Amino acid sequence: MRRALWLARKGLETTTPNPRVGCVIVSADGRLVGEGWHERAGEPHAEVHALRQAGEAARGATCYVTLEPCSHHGRTPPCADALITAGLGRVVVALQDPNPRVAGQGIERLRRAGIPVDVGQCAAESAELNRGFLLRMTQGRPWFRLKSAATLDGRTALADGRSRWITGDAARRDVHRWRARSCLVLTTIATVLADDPELTVRHVPCRRQPRRAVLDSTLRLPESARLLQGEPVWIFTVGEDREKRARLEARGHRVIQLPANAAGRIDLAALAHWLGKHEINEVLIEAGATANAAFLSAGLVDEWLHYAAPCILGDQARALFALPEPPTLEDAPRFRLQETKRLGEDLRLRLRPADRA
16 A cells, blocks of 8 residues: 555646546466556546556456545446456555545445445555645645745744745755645735745746646736746736736736625635635645635645745745734744754745644
């Protein structure tokens, strides 16, 4: 199963909106006779690749797969049927698929065909690999991953906005790796006006550029912005500038009007629901203090990637979160440390909210 998980990671950047799945087939005498992974939606699933490689050796063998085999006709035929036809002797599944079109039906179909099925081996590892897909299937929204970079005293830029570069090359390359695995990279109009980012993957190899999007409540996005170069961009707004909308859409971009919150800005719960409906699994947020605070306050920071640089900018420099002071220390948002990694002279912290399982 660990080999199957290793294979599944080969699709880390490319399977969206599908889950990352790996499969290994082992003969009765312990030989690895077939393996595969899912790479892109619409292409064969991991089980099909492994069965093709195994051929007749699949008969009576054990199949290890990191997610329940599908049981429905989508872009490809049901994998459960393919495993039955191949005459597998046993199937070991890491995790049941919460997709309502599957949800135990693949496992049940195998068992009805007389194939023993074991479920749960390396379930946590499989779930970790597919956090966004699982959240979208169970809660209808993507996994939001907040990225930030700051000094040791928690400052993101000088008072005048200059921030290039707080962190070093290794940390910036690491950010591009996280971009590469994301379905969507999301920023705000404030960041576009301040930094004019591209939000593409450039510093590491990438087989698929993530979609890019900007939150722009009043449609102030400059039509010369670098963000608007290349692949189409999603522009979320509450404004109704029809002429500008028409110009942007004529260039291939999509302008999406969402409900406003009490402050007249985009309702983030509505945004999360919209993204879930449009099959976005993982979102990387690259924005500033106001947006960081808004997503945190809305309960939409599922994971936080924080890059800490060994320098100090002082108390006049810009902060990470535009939040009021909590009334007590007990009321301060708390996070659990998942991982630390040194990147050159910088340190990356990967954190998750402490109040969630």
